[in-house]
Amino acid sequence: RTLRIGLIPGDGIGKEVIPAGRRLLEALPASLGLKFEFVNLRAGFETFEQTGAALPDETISVLKSDCDGALFGAVSSPSTAVKGYSSPIVALRKKLDLYANVRPVKSVRSPGAKQIDMVIVRENTEDLYVKEEKTYDTPEGKVAEAIKRISQRASSRIATMAGEIALRRQKIRAAGSPSIHTGPLVTITHKSNVLSQTDGLFRSTAREALAAGRFSSVTVEEQIVDSMVYKLFRQPEAYDVIVAPNLYGDILSDGAAALVGSLGLVPSANVGEGFAIGEPCHGSAPDIMGQGIANPIATLRSTALMLEFLNEEEAAALVYAAVDANLEEGKLLSPDLGGTAKTEEVVQDILRRL
Amino acid sequence: RTLRIGLIPGDGIGKEVIPAGRRLLEALPASLGLKFEFVNLRAGFETFEQTGAALPDETISVLKSDCDGALFGAVSSPSTAVKGYSSPIVALRKKLDLYANVRPVKSVRSPGAKQIDMVIVRENTEDLYVKEEKTYDTPEGKVAEAIKRISQRASSRIATMAGEIALRRQKIRAAGSPSIHTGPLVTITHKSNVLSQTDGLFRSTAREALAAGRFSSVTVEEQIVDSMVYKLFRQPEAYDVIVAPNLYGDILSDGAAALVGSLGLVPSANVGEGFAIGEPCHGSAPDIMGQGIANPIATLRSTALMLEFLNEEEAAALVYAAVDANLEEGKLLSPDLGGTAKTEEVVQDILRRL
Numbered sequence: 143r144t145l146r147i148g149l150i151p152g153d154g155i156g157k158e159v160i161p162a163g164r165r166l167l168e169a170l171p172a173s174l175g176l177k178f179e180f181v182n183l184r185a186g187f188e189t190f191e192q193t194g195a196a197l198p199d200e201t202i203s204v205l206k207s208d209c210d211g212a213l214f215g216a217v218s219s220p221s222t223a224v225k226g227y228s229s230p231i232v233a234l235r236k237k238l239d240l241y242a243n244v245r246p247v248k249s250v251r252s253p254g255a256k257q258i259d260m261v262i263v264r265e266n267t268e269d270l271y272v273k274e275e276k277t278y279d280t281p282e283g284k285v286a287e288a289i290k291r292i293s294q295r296a297s298s299r300i301a302t303m304a305g306e307i308a309l310r311r312q313k314i315r316a317a318g319s320p321s322i323h324t325g326p327l328v329t330i331t332h333k334s335n336v337l338s339q340t341d342g343l344f345r346s347t348a349r350e351a352l353a354a355g356r357f358s359s360v361t362v363e364e365q366i367v368d369s370m371v372y373k374l375f376r377q378p379e380a381y382d383v384i385v386a387p388n389l390y391g392d393i394l395s396d397g398a399a400a401l402v403g404s405l406g407l408v409p410s411a412n413v414g415e416g417f418a419i420g421e422p423c424h425g426s427a428p429d430i431m432g433q434g435i436a437n438p439i440a441t442l443r444s445t446a447l448m449l450e451f452l453n454e455e456e457a458a459a460l461v462y463a464a465v466d467a468n469l470e471e472g473k474l475l476s477p478d479l480g481g482t483a484k485t486e487e488v489v490q491d492i493l494r495r496l
Numbered sequence: 497r498t499l500r501i502g503l504i505p506g507d508g509i510g511k512e513v514i515p516a517g518r519r520l521l522e523a524l525p526a527s528l529g530l531k532f533e534f535v536n537l538r539a540g541f542e543t544f545e546q547t548g549a550a551l552p553d554e555t556i557s558v559l560k561s562d563c564d565g566a567l568f569g570a571v572s573s574p575s576t577a578v579k580g581y582s583s584p585i586v587a588l589r590k591k592l593d594l595y596a597n598v599r600p601v602k603s604v605r606s607p608g609a610k611q612i613d614m615v616i617v618r619e620n621t622e623d624l625y626v627k628e629e630k631t632y633d634t635p636e637g638k639v640a641e642a643i644k645r646i647s648q649r650a651s652s653r654i655a656t657m658a659g660e661i662a663l664r665r666q667k668i669r670a671a672g673s674p675s676i677h678t679g680p681l682v683t684i685t686h687k688s689n690v691l692s693q694t695d696g697l698f699r700s701t702a703r704e705a706l707a708a709g710r711f712s713s714v715t716v717e718e719q720i721v722d723s724m725v726y727k728l729f730r731q732p733e734a735y736d737v738i739v740a741p742n743l744y745g746d747i748l749s750d751g752a753a754a755l756v757g758s759l760g761l762v763p764s765a766n767v768g769e770g771f772a773i774g775e776p777c778h779g780s781a782p783d784i785m786g787q788g789i790a791n792p793i794a795t796l797r798s799t800a801l802m803l804e805f806l807n808e809e810e811a812a813a814l815v816y817a818a819v820d821a822n823l824e825e826g827k828l829l830s831p832d833l834g835g836t837a838k839t840e841e842v843v844q845d846i847l848r849r850l
């Protein structure tokens with residue numbers, strides 16, 4: 143099978159980590175029977191400054207017509223609003239209907255430390271991210287409003303995705319992979335005690351979707367978002383799959399990343415029907431760009447996650463194991479993890495373990 | 497000076513901790529020259545079941561016409577939406593225009609552990625808490641929308657409050673109180689990279705308010721909310737005053753509470769012009785209600801915080817010191833802190849230290 147992969151490095155350290163994702167794909171064992179072709183694509187603030195568009199039409203059309211998946215690095219946000227600029231990743235998620243943002247967060251086994259092994263399944267197309275805003279004047283000054291939109295359709299499919307992921311994780315555990323979890327669990331996060339209609343709809347729709355027969359082995363529970371953040375810090379080991387509307391998912395995944403030591407470890411995949419974009423959870427990190435010290439692990443794991451959602455689970459499993467082995471040995475770690483290794487050294491160490 | 501204080505225990509452990517707040521006020525040294533009168537008032541889910549109103553008109557009118565301040569316990573949220581019921585504390589904040597929700601989060605000095613000493617200043621009247629929602633049908637199912645409203649007026653006054661609090665804290669430090677902070681700092685939290693108009697307005701208005709001459713000694717910085725949650729977990733010692741729109745403030749304060757070990761330690765005050773309601777950050781905790789083991793500290797500190805905003809700073813300082821002494825000794829701690837003391841024992845220990 144040949145997979146065509148779009149490469150969108152974006153800005154800052156995106157340019158240092160996306161090449162690592164490409165090399166990983168090229169280094170996969172031939173026995174997997176996978177071939178890759180790559181297409182370089184543009185997006186980001188630099189692209190905006192050069193072309194006037196943060197997400198050129200060409201990037202979208204090539205992804206749609208010519209790619210099986212993609213890797214996206216990171217983009218810089220200008221420090222004050224710039225007319226005409228808006229985040230290309232948010233636009234990409236919506237334009238390609240990549241309705242799920244899947245963010246696994248896992249700690250390295252180390253004695254004494256809390257074990258964390260969860261996946262945050264974030265709705266990726268609506269909520270406040272519809273970006274429908276307006277501003278008006280009143281005698282007391284300016285007032286701005288934004289729409290938070292929650293649909294039954296999007297809530298149902300994201301909850302279904304969360305249920306499927308819980309079942310898949312359970313299957314992998316049953317196959318003998320060591321785990322802190324005993325059974326599949328999905329935790330629905332919302333704020334329906336205040337937003338009874340919008341978050342209320344998310345909650346009831348998710349409940350309904352997860353009541354389907356094929357999820358009968360999945361335990362379903364709920365947490366109000368503020369309480370979820372509290373529990374995330376206090377008992378992170380208790381969570382398996384967390385499903386949340388877009389904005390809560392954004393916030394929760396950064397919180398979970400903090401628990402495992404660095405955003406530089408946390409991958410994500412933007413998943414639609416038959417298409418997936420791997421994307422490290424970290425940003426463009428202007429403070430360290432150009433130094434060759436960015437942690438490539440979030441991107442390598444994102445590359446594996448993309449493969450997983452393109453049904454190449456065996457290839458993905460090899461990558462996860464190689465990354466885990468690097469972390470468990472703990473000898474070649476990038477500075478965000480307290481080490482001194484360069485991006486290049488970490489990449490080489492992981493590739494040789496494949 | 498005689499202060500009339502409304503007592504609103506609400507549901508669950510609210511009924512166990514609000515009496516402790518009353519006893520604290522009665523136990524303050526006579527040398528302060530303060531007298532207190534109390535009015536018992538109703539609100540909550542039980543009140544809703546009995547009277548059909550979660551927040552009876554009488555409660556509001558007595559608070560408005562007859563009280564200088566109040567203590568609010570906690571209310572239960574029904575586990576599924578109940579027609580006609582909506583959170584009385586959210587309504588109270590809006591009806592009395594208690595525009596600031598002030599939540600100090602402080603760790604006990606203990607060698608080795610991270611030091612945390614921050615105040616979250618949460619806007620308390622708008623954002624998604626305006627609760628303007630609607631639901632409609634589409635060919636693809638139900639869709640619900642909520643309004644997120646941000647005004648220049650509310651953003652300006654909450655940022656000003658944050659600036660004042662930063663200055664006040666600096667004054668107390670300068671008077672010799674030990675501290676981990678070197679100068680006053682306000683961190684503005686928002687998500688203007690996605691919500692350029694609403695959160696953009698919050699950000700620019702807060703910047704403007706904090707650029708006023710009297711805040712010239714205050715350092716002002718910003719964090720995007722997801723990154724703020726990350727930093728909160730990674731370097732909580734770096735933050736002094738955090739100012740945020742309503743919902744982010746709600747989420748951040750639960751996160752900060754987790755860092756100091758228990759929601760049972762974290763107080764809040766809902767503050768308006770010349771009026772303040774002290775309110776523990778924890779909920780009604782149905783799981784432990786009736787056992788006499790609720791941690792009274794959040795309520796005792798909330799009582800002090802109410803006094804502080806009623807300009808009784810000396811009385812407030814006495815209470816903070818008594819609570820700190822109890823925690824530093826660490827002998828009489830409630831179960832949420834790993835101890836075995838009952839509510840009553842903790843209260844007595846703190847009162848005798850006044």
Ligand SMILES: CC(C)[C@H](C(=O)O)[C@@H](O)C(=O)O
Pocket residue numbers: 229231232392423689690722
């Ligand atoms: C950069 C920003 C628009 C984005 C988001 O809010 O989704 C980022 O925080 C993320 O989590 O991917």
Ligand SMILES: CC(C)[C@H](C(=O)O)[C@@H](O)C(=O)O
Pocket residue numbers: 335336368583585586746777
């Ligand atoms: C109970 C709920 C409505 C409330 C809120 O969201 O403000 C609570 O979480 C709080 O923080 O006081």
